[in-house]
Amino acid sequence: MTPNDQTSVYSDTAYDSRKPRSMPPEPEHKDGFLMRRARGQRITLPAGAHCKEHASMGYMPSDVKGSIQIEQYEQENRGGHRMVTWPDLLEWPVLQRSLQYVIAWFTFAGGLFSAIFIGIFTGLSNGIYLFTYFFLPLFLIWVILRYINKGEPKLKKDTRFYRRTGMVSLYLGKDQPRQEIPFDEFDPYMSFRTGPTGSSSFVLQLAHRYSETLIGHPNQFDHVHGVYLAWEELQQFMDVSQPLPDTVYNERFRPFDPVTVEFDRETNRKPDHWRRFDNRTYLDYCVVASDAAKDYPWGKT
Structure with missing residues (x-):
């Protein structure tokens, strides 16, 4: 090059x-x-x-x-x-991604783990109930958010640092x-x-x-x-x-x-x-x- x-x-x-550029002195704040x-x-x-x-x-x-x-x-x-x-952080595409991570935590760490734990220690029917009415809805929401958030977010309110200029x-x-x-x-x-x-x-x-x-x-x-x-x-x-x-x-x-x-x-x-x-x-x-x-x-x- x-x-x-x-x-x-x-x-x-x-x-x-x-x-380094020649710049005015820093004003007194x-x-x-x-x-x-x-x-x-x-x-x-x-x-x-x-x-x-x-x-x-x-x-x-x-x-x-x-x-x-x-x-x-x-x-x-x-x-x-x-x-x-x-x-x-308050711009909607950023909030969407944050929500995706929160839902993921509740889905897998909360929903799936709880369903398995409850199913083992309190009965299979209770575990199936949690899996059906807690884990699956959260999992569906997580899948939808993951699809929506594919690729890089299109931001408008961000601060941008341009290397070439x-x-x-x-x-x-x-x-x-x-x-x-x-x-x-x-x-x-x-x-x-x-x-x-x-x-x-x-x-x-x-x-x-x-x-x-x-x-x-x-x-x-x-x-x-x-x-x-x-x-x-x-x-x-x-x-x-x-x-x-x-x-x-x-x-x-x-x-x-x-x-x-x-x-x-x-x-x-x-x-x-x-x-x-x-x-x-x-x-x-x-x-x-x-x-x-x-x-x-x-x-x-």
Whole structure:
């Protein structure tokens, strides 16, 4: 892949950590208590990806089997080589998928297991009754939701990070054009959340340096290093001087990103490095990766 090939793919606005832009100084924020609370604590890690234990989070190998219709991804300007999206958790396609997972839990862990347990210990007729009137209806709902949710959801209110242009696209409201802001104008923050049961979690937030725009990662992390990994992964994805983050999901898209193609050629990376793993082996690897991220000397490299 020649420099000219890369120039034809990445726009002049693409984020390149080797070529920092000259930007105005950060204005002095006079935020109130609520805004400071919403932003959380500024993340002061060195720029770029250092730990790179991205395998400890994300998809399973079985989730990405088979080929992809790259033409459709290119036409819609999406895919793991072009865009990362942070969905709005209240948008209907996201709620549908969440409902599918909840129904799956009640169907198999609740309905099927309960029917078997009751049938063994209280009588076969009771087990058949639970199987017929509890498990089967839930199973039918789960099958319908699984069919509806096939493929990737079509989102409108999500936040989109475009690698090839270096832009972050924000949803502003119905019938309004999306706003695009350069990625390097955002600063990372980490906020602390407490759940209704007293459990605690951490959330990655991005605050626009020159406005009050604040966007949050859709996931909540149990540990601080989860936030750090998410921030590293996003930086590496947006940085066109670096290959795509080496994750299960991105693997099928690596052949379509010029910088990544060159990196994989130089390092002799196998095209199916992750997908040849079975789920059990991959989960074992994820445990090791998570422990490595936990013990990593964050901020000291």
